[in-house]
Amino acid sequence: MFGRKLIIALGTAALMLSACMDGAPTSTGGTVGSSANKSQAERQLEQQSRDLTQVSRSIIARNTAQGAIAGAAAGCGIALLMGGSARNCAQGAVAGGVVGGVGGNVVGRQAAAANTEIVRTAEVVQNLSQVSQRLNGVETNLQRVLSAQDAELRSLRRQVAANQVTQAQYEQRVRAINSNRTIVRQNLQAAEENVVKASSDLNAARQQGQQGLNPAIEAASSNRTRLQRNRARISLIDL
Numbered sequence: 604m605f606g607r608k609l610i611i612a613l614g615t616a617a618l619m620l621s622a623c624m625d626g627a628p629t630s631t632g633g634t635v636g637s638s639a640n641k642s643q644a645e646r647q648l649e650q651q652s653r654d655l656t657q658v659s660r661s662i663i664a665r666n667t668a669q670g671a672i673a674g675a676a677a678g679c680g681i682a683l684l685m686g687g688s689a690r691n692c693a694q695g696a697v698a699g700g701v702v703g704g705v706g707g708n709v710v711g712r713q714a715a716a717a718n719t720e721i722v723r724t725a726e727v728v729q730n731l732s733q734v735s736q737r738l739n740g741v742e743t744n745l746q747r748v749l750s751a752q753d754a755e756l757r758s759l760r761r762q763v764a765a766n767q768v769t770q771a772q773y774e775q776r777v778r779a780i781n782s783n784r785t786i787v788r789q790n791l792q793a794a795e796e797n798v799v800k801a802s803s804d805l806n807a808a809r810q811q812g813q814q815g816l817n818p819a820i821e822a823a824s825s826n827r828t829r830l831q832r833n834r835a836r837i838s839l840i841d842l
Contacts, residue, residue, distance in 0.1 A: 640779035644751065648744045649783060652790035655737040659797035662730040721808040724815055727801070731822040734798065738826065742833055745787065749836065752780050756840065774842055781839045788837045795830040798823050 759776060762768035802823040809816045 640776060641783055644744065644748050645783040648741070648748050649786050651741045651744060652787045655734065655741055656790045656793045658737050659734050659794040662727065662734065662797060662801040721811055721813045722804060724819055727805065727819045728822060731819060731826060734826050738829055745833055745836065777840050777842055784837045784839055788834055791830050791834040795827055795834065798827045798830065802827065
């Protein structure tokens with residue numbers, strides 16, 4: 604009876620954690636500007652950057668929730684293996700859950716010593732690979748869109764000087780471009796923050812003694828560097 608209540612409690616906690624993360628606000632920039640006066644390529648880039656942010660969120664949600672459950676299960680199992688009672692199991696599960704989500708206690712080290720993964724390395728690497736693949740698309744399209752926008756603005760300035768386009772028309776297009784760049788930059792920032800959080804979780808697990816995390820940590824570092832580099836390429840246009 605106690606074991607069933609424990610499983611239900613752990614499952615409920617995991618669902619609440621997942622729902623909290625899924626519902627958390629992200630800097631997607633959806634209210635920064637409408638799609639008016641934007642090209643198809645610009646709208647596509649915005650969607651690609653949103654998709655990138657969503658994929659990067661799944662690293663944290665999936666890994667943290669599973670880590671908490673795995674840590675709790677490991678804590679309970681270790682308590683029982685050491686001859687503990689159901690109460691010891693509950694205490695071990697609580698401690699193990701903390702390890703899965705944060706790291707930093709004895710049960711986590713015991714779980715690592717027993718070859719129990721605090722984080723699921725293979726899944727984390729796969730998730731980071733998906734982030735990298737999404738980023739590839741953003742990176743390619745970003746360069747194309749930025750170049751096209753810069754060329755268009757140079758042309759519009761010449762047309763304004765020649766009285767072929769009004770200043771108001773020029774400023775309207777500049778606002779649309781700035782809206783596009785703001786949305787993409789905010790999404791890249793949100794994705795970077797998610798990758799940083801994943802890196803923190805991985806380093807915490809390694810400090811607890813889990814082996815074989817270097818590929819995941821290196822992948823997270825690479826993604827973070829690329830996100831920073833692409834975000835730095837985006838600048839707003841002064842009116």
